[in-house]
Amino acid sequence: MMNQLIQLELYKIFSQKVIYIAAAVFAALYISQFYSSLPSAEQRALDKAAYTTYGGVLTEDKLAWVEAQYEAYEQARLAAGDQRLHLEESFRAEHRVAMDFKSALQGRATKPLDEHPSSESGNRIVVIASTGEQVVVIQQEVWLRILIFIQEVGYFFVAALVILGLAGSYSRETSAGMDQLLYSSRHGRGKGTVAKLLAGAAYCATIPLFFGGLVVSLYGVHYGLHGWDAPLIHYTRLFGQTTFTGTALHYYGLQVLLSAIGCIALGWLTMLLSAWSRNVLVPAMIAGLLFILPVIVLFLSLPESPVTWGVMLLFRYMEFIQANYIEGQIPELFFLLWGSLDRGISAGRADPMIMYQLLLSLMIPAILLYWSIRRKQVR
Amino acid sequence: MKLVIDHVSRSYKRHLAIDDVSCELTPGIYGLIGPNGAGKTTLMRMLADVLRPSSGQITVNGTSTAVLGERYRDLLGYLPQEVGFYSYFTGERFMRYIASLKGLPGRESEARITALLRLVQLEDQRHRKIGHYSGGMKRRLGIAQALLNDPKLLILDEPTAGLDPKERIRLRNLLSDISGERIVILSTHIITDIEFIAKEVLILKDGRLVRQDPPEQILHELEGKVWSVQIPAHRLHELEKQYMVGNIQRRGDEALARIIADRRPEGEATALEPRLEDIYLYYFGDQPERDE
Amino acid sequence: MTRKTLNDDLPDVSEEELKRLEKLLNNWQPPYPASSDVDRTIAAARLELQLQNDTKPAPGLWIARLLRLTATELSGFNTWYWVMSLFLYILGLAVLLQFQGEPRFALFALAPVPFLVGLSEVLRSRDTGMLELEMSCRYNGASVMLAKLCITAGYTILLNACAATWFASSYAGLGLGTLMQAWLLPFTLMTALALAVVMRLRGSNAVVLTLSIWGSCCVLLLFNPGIIEQLTSLPYSTGLLAATLGTGLALFLGYRLLQQTNTGKGGDWLEAGY
Numbered sequence: 054m055m056n057q058l059i060q061l062e063l064y065k066i067f068s069q070k071v072i073y074i075a076a077a078v079f080a081a082l083y084i085s086q087f088y089s090s091l092p093s094a095e096q097r098a099l100d101k102a103a104y105t106t107y108g109g110v111l112t113e114d115k116l117a118w119v120e121a122q123y124e125a126y127e128q129a130r131l132a133a134g135d136q137r138l139h140l141e142e143s144f145r146a147e148h149r150v151a152m153d154f155k156s157a158l159q160g161r162a163t164k165p166l167d168e169h170p171s172s173e174s175g176n177r178i179v180v181i182a183s184t185g186e187q188v189v190v191i192q193q194e195v196w197l198r199i200l201i202f203i204q205e206v207g208y209f210f211v212a213a214l215v216i217l218g219l220a221g222s223y224s225r226e227t228s229a230g231m232d233q234l235l236y237s238s239r240h241g242r243g244k245g246t247v248a249k250l251l252a253g254a255a256y257c258a259t260i261p262l263f264f265g266g267l268v269v270s271l272y273g274v275h276y277g278l279h280g281w282d283a284p285l286i287h288y289t290r291l292f293g294q295t296t297f298t299g300t301a302l303h304y305y306g307l308q309v310l311l312s313a314i315g316c317i318a319l320g321w322l323t324m325l326l327s328a329w330s331r332n333v334l335v336p337a338m339i340a341g342l343l344f345i346l347p348v349i350v351l352f353l354s355l356p357e358s359p360v361t362w363g364v365m366l367l368f369r370y371m372e373f374i375q376a377n378y379i380e381g382q383i384p385e386l387f388f389l390l391w392g393s394l395d396r397g398i399s400a401g402r403a404d405p406m407i408m409y410q411l412l413l414s415l416m417i418p419a420i421l422l423y424w425s426i427r428r429k430q431v432r
Numbered sequence: 433m434k435l436v437i438d439h440v441s442r443s444y445k446r447h448l449a450i451d452d453v454s455c456e457l458t459p460g461i462y463g464l465i466g467p468n469g470a471g472k473t474t475l476m477r478m479l480a481d482v483l484r485p486s487s488g489q490i491t492v493n494g495t496s497t498a499v500l501g502e503r504y505r506d507l508l509g510y511l512p513q514e515v516g517f518y519s520y521f522t523g524e525r526f527m528r529y530i531a532s533l534k535g536l537p538g539r540e541s542e543a544r545i546t547a548l549l550r551l552v553q554l555e556d557q558r559h560r561k562i563g564h565y566s567g568g569m570k571r572r573l574g575i576a577q578a579l580l581n582d583p584k585l586l587i588l589d590e591p592t593a594g595l596d597p598k599e600r601i602r603l604r605n606l607l608s609d610i611s612g613e614r615i616v617i618l619s620t621h622i623i624t625d626i627e628f629i630a631k632e633v634l635i636l637k638d639g640r641l642v643r644q645d646p647p648e649q650i651l652h653e654l655e656g657k658v659w660s661v662q663i664p665a666h667r668l669h670e671l672e673k674q675y676m677v678g679n680i681q682r683r684g685d686e687a688l689a690r691i692i693a694d695r696r697p698e699g700e701a702t703a704l705e706p707r708l709e710d711i712y713l714y715y716f717g718d719q720p721e722r723d724e
Numbered sequence: 725m726t727r728k729t730l731n732d733d734l735p736d737v738s739e740e741e742l743k744r745l746e747k748l749l750n751n752w753q754p755p756y757p758a759s760s761d762v763d764r765t766i767a768a769a770r771l772e773l774q775l776q777n778d779t780k781p782a783p784g785l786w787i788a789r790l791l792r793l794t795a796t797e798l799s800g801f802n803t804w805y806w807v808m809s810l811f812l813y814i815l816g817l818a819v820l821l822q823f824q825g826e827p828r829f830a831l832f833a834l835a836p837v838p839f840l841v842g843l844s845e846v847l848r849s850r851d852t853g854m855l856e857l858e859m860s861c862r863y864n865g866a867s868v869m870l871a872k873l874c875i876t877a878g879y880t881i882l883l884n885a886c887a888a889t890w891f892a893s894s895y896a897g898l899g900l901g902t903l904m905q906a907w908l909l910p911f912t913l914m915t916a917l918a919l920a921v922v923m924r925l926r927g928s929n930a931v932v933l934t935l936s937i938w939g940s941c942c943v944l945l946l947f948n949p950g951i952i953e954q955l956t957s958l959p960y961s962t963g964l965l966a967a968t969l970g971t972g973l974a975l976f977l978g979y980r981l982l983q984q985t986n987t988g989k990g991g992d993w994l995e996a997g998y
Contacts, residue, residue: 071929074921078937086944209943213936220932333928334844338808341935349815352822433771480860495775502862503775510860516853520802532796533861533868577857584771587860613767 058244062252065222072218079210080267086206087271096142097276103146104192111154111179111188113165122151153190157289163188193288195276196301201291202268203261203312204375211312211374212344214260215320219253220337223327223426236429246426250419253324257316261374265309297379308376311411315373318414319344322370325418328425343368369410378407433493433507433584434458435479435615440488442474449474451639452488461611463626463647464619466636467716472619473513475636476589479617480510492585506535509583511574513590519563523554523573526562527580534581541580548576551606567594575603579610586610588618592625604629623708633708635715642715647708654692654706654714661689661701676717678710692717793863793871801875805845809838813883824946827891827898828906828956833942835884835907836914840934842876843918847927855985865985873978880911905963906956912970914938919977923984 066072092100107115126148129140140148158181165177180187203211226232235241272278281302285292288301297304319340326336346368355361372378435457442450450471466472477483478490481497481504490497497504517526524545531541549555552572562570571594578586586607592600600622607616608629617634620626626633626647633650635643643650663671665687671677675697678690690704691697692714737745757765813834820830846869849855859865888903914934922930945952958966 069929071925071933074925075933075936079940082937082940082944086948205947206940206943209940213940217929217932217936221928333926334931337928337932349819352819354822433768477856481864482856482859493772493775500775502864503777505860505862505864506774507771508860510857512856512860514853515857516849516851518800518848518852518854521800525800529796529800530857530861532793533858533863535862581862613764 054240055244055248058240058248059252059255062248063255066218066252066256069218069221072214075214075217076263079213079264083206083210083264083267084271091275096146099143099146100149100194101192101277103143103150104190107147107150108153108190108192111157111163111190112176113179114176115154116163116179119151119154122147123155126151150190153193153289154188157188157190157293159293189283189287190289191280191283191287193280193290195272195278196280196283196305197288197291199268199272200288200301200305200308202264203308204377207261207264207268208312208371208374210264211260211316212319212341212370215257215316216323216337216340216344218256219320219323220327220340221333222249222253222324224330224333224336227331228333232429236426242426242429243423246423249324250321250422253320254317257320258313260316261309261312265305304379307379311376311379312374314411314415315370315376318373318411318418319370321415321418321422325422325425328422328429344370347371366410367414369407370414372407373411373414433613433615435585436491437475437479438489438491440475440478440485440490442471442478442483443486449639450478450485453636453639453641454488455634455641455644457615457617459611459613459615460631461607461616461618461626461629463630463633464617464636465621465623465626465633465712466619470636471639472636473589474639476510476587476617476619477512479585480508480512480587481505482510482512506581507584509578509581509586511578511588511591513593515570515574517562517565517570517573519561521562522559523549523562523565524558526573527558527577530577531580536581544580544582548579551579552576568596568599571595572599584614586614586616586618588616590620591618592620592622600625623712627708633711635711637715650711651706651708654710656703657692657694657714658704658706658710659691659693659697659701660704661691661697661699663687663689663699676713678713678717789863790867790871790874793867794874797868797871798875801845801872802848805842806879809841809879810883812837812841813887817887826952826956827895828903829945829952831884831887831891831903831907832910832952832956833945834887835911836880836918836938837935838883839876839880839911839915840918840931840938842872842879843922843934844927844931846872846876847922847930850985851927859985866982869985870978870982877915884908884911901960902957905958905960905967908967909955909958909963909970910938912967912974916970916973916977919974919981923977923981 107118109115111119125144133139162182163179164182165179178187223232226235235245269278282300285297285299285301285304286295299307322343323336323340326339327333330336347365348371350361350364437453437455437457440450440453441448453471453475464472464475474483478485481501484498492500492504492507521529527545527549528541531545536544546555549558552575554569554572554576557565557569562573565573571591575588575591578588592603595603604625607618610616611629618626630647632644633647634641635650661671663686665682665685668677668680668687668689671689671691675691675693678692680690681688690710692710696703816834816837817830820833821827824830849858849865849868855865858868884907885904888900888907891903892898892900917937918930918934921934924930925933945955
């Protein structure tokens with residue numbers, strides 16, 4: 054019975070052609086953005102070759118090469134003066150590798166690992182003198198772009214689709230007069246609401262998966278997905294200071310999961326608003342406004358007050374969907390789900406508040422919705 | 433005024449909703465009856481200039497309504513089967529809105545609005561929002577707006593739906609009063625609405641016009657074919673297999689059935705005066721499995 | 725009647741008979757019809773005159789009618805539309821100015837918003853089922869929709885023009901022409917897109933869809949400042965050409981939308997699942 058209810062609710066959501074139109078348009082926009090910034094195949098091949106040849110674990114030879122490369126670049130830049138710097142693409146690619154080493158070192162002193170000579174004679178591994186950690190450089194472009202997609206633009210596409218798909222979940226039924234039939238039936242209020250919530254959650258969960266799949270496919274086809282098994286800390290451009298000890302793929306999986314949960318939170322809020330309105334536009338507009346409300350408060354530099362603090366604390370849907378709080382903030386709940394440190398998950402719990410807020414953002418709309426529908430009277 | 437429907441057809445993709453309907457209408461009341469899906473609403477929409485025929489034409493005094501356009505709609509009063517009122521409008525504001533759509537000058541329309549709202553007994557509700565009206569009140573408001581421009585052609589699609597018996601009688605009497613120089617076409621499933629006031633009855637079946645005659649003439653056809661039969665209740669099923677059965681009254685173990693049959697049925701059967709409702713059954717009822 | 729005339733026609737009529745005939749004719753009254761017959765004749769004649777009056781209204785009269793209809797529709801617009809669209813517009817301008825500090829982009833991004841929100845009002849009668857009734861009136865559904873489109877477009881143009889004027893006076897180095905161009909292009913193009921969408925979708929869905937599409941475009945543009953600079957600094961000729969094309973497309977699609985509600989095209993929307 055419940056399965057059938059959920060299936061029917063899913064059918065109602067997925068039979069809206071507006072969500073397919075929106076998904077197609079957003080995908081087209083992102084694809085055009087992707088291709089407009091995609092380097093040529095030759096350049097990509099040169100990048101890959103440079104990272105393969107010069108990247109990896111830092112050794113004495115590579116350290117010397119990095120310094121020489123940096124010096125050569127600086128000389129070329131000085132020689133060019135105010136003129137535009139004309140360099141071969143292969144040189145640029147190698148320079149990028151050198152700069153990645155440079156930024157990973159961050160001016161810190163290094164020392165060779167005498168006790169662990171490398172297989173190549175006289176070419177010892179170089180580590181950071183103070184911490185003893187190795188310095189590894191990999192090609193970061195692919196997985197960095199995949200990981201920051203949801204934080205840069207993806208959150209907007211995702212939120213728009215969530216709101217589009219669920220804004221009419223109750224209001225359409227109210228305006229069509231279907232609510233009378235539903236609320237007078239045996240399961241119309243209780244099980245019907247639970248089924249709606251679960252179907253809404255399933256819909257919301259598919260959205261980050263869809264966009265995630267799109268992004269991974271695009272980068273996979275044009276760059277390849279190597280680097281998925283590299284520790285996240287090797288992605289030094291953004292995650293050089295991360296406490297997350299898993300791989301890029303681990304992080305990505307967690308990001309998609311948390312983003313999906315954030316979508317569900319927004320989706321259930323939208324459904325709650327829909328239950329309080331007869332017009333589809335009203336819950337859509339309010340949900341959209343609440344989604345961007347913290348940004349508005351921030352950029353308008355509104356004075357600190359209980360109201361602004363309340364807004365910043367209660368309506369963190371954008372952060373939930375962007376899931377940019379993963380590093381060092383895994384709370385007990387996920388620690389329990391993911392097991393122990395053996396799986397590479399950091400035990401750092403710098404700020405567990407956001408996860409509890411996420412839980413509250415899930416529970417409160419769901420409970421309010423259930424309570425509203427149980428008590429609802431048809432006008 | 434003469435309204436001529438000349439070989440009009442209307443199709444939606446593969447479905448032929450109206451199939452070569454032709455008739456002439458002069459001032460008076462016409463009842464349009466037919467089962468659901470017969471094409472009544474489609475025909476009325478074409479008469480209301482909301483829909484164009486796929487073929488054929490509708491003319492008024494010899495000129496096609498497609499040519500007349502706005503001049504034709506000036507003569508119209510139309511009440512659709514379902515009206516999606518703006519729920520945040522008050523009754524009075526809605527009437528003023530329709531008056532301006534009908535091109536009525538402001539001063540003239542104010543008096544007319546008041547008179548019509550009084551006529552349909554909504555004058556004391558005029559400042560209330562339509563969203564708070566009952567179904568019957570909305571229907572009455574719909575009738576009032578149809579009369580705003582004193583139309584020569586009044587098209588009412590199920591005007592009595594949602595009205596209580598007293599309101600239905602009032603509407604019938606109102607239509608009788610105003611029908612003198614107007615063509616009034618009303619479709620209904622409640623046969624008593626038109627039984628005593630209609631000049632002619634138009635019967636639509638599967639998109640075709642099967643009859644256009646005065647009610648008396650149609651009823652005359654059924655004389656000697658309507659019977660009242662009293663049988664034990666357990667034999668009703670057999671009776672339904674043999675004849676077209678209308679009303680059934682159960683009295684304990686006995687049942688009194690009104691049936692339509694060309695010949696006197698077996699058993700105790702009394703001949704009855706036919707009613708227009710019997711026409712409905714005669715044309716649209718399920719045929720018995722086995723003819724007598 | 726004279727003797728001479730009578731002699732010419734009736735030579736054998738006597739003087740006495742002539743006088744009696746004259747008296748009879750002088751006292752004769754033609755039989756008048758009943759007042760109800762007179763009324764019926766007048767009504768029929770009036771109807772016939774009405775039907776035969778085929779004069780198309782002069783352009784001036786047509787515009788006057790449209791203005792009158794616009795005034796009627798204006799009073800019917802939901803108050804929330806004015807409040808919400810103004811609120812969103814001002815809020816959006818404030819946030820974008822704080823975030824990016826570039827008035828041209830703020831105008832660019834907010835230009836079509838009031839019109840897109842107003843589409844829900846334009847299509848209200850279609851979505852609620854009032855359109856069928858409106859189509860049977862003298863000023864039919866197409867006229868009503870045209871009046872509503874004029875209101876929303878006019879309101880949007882007014883808001884954008886006011887904002888552009890204010891920016892031109894408040895920000896040094898920003899010409900009014902540049903600012904006008906900044907909002908005209910997105911307004912015309914998004915109007916055209918929105919009109920194409922509403923022909924296929926319910927008003928509320930169309931509004932949310934077009935707003936989210938436009939929002940996505942703006943978010944993507946924020947990551948491409950070079951493109952923003954290009955779009956908001958087009959040469960006048962290019963900008964004018966693009967705006968003209970956009971306006972033409974919007975007018976064409978608007979015409980197509982009005983045709984949808986015009987009986988002449990069959991009113992097939994009645995069968996659509998709106």
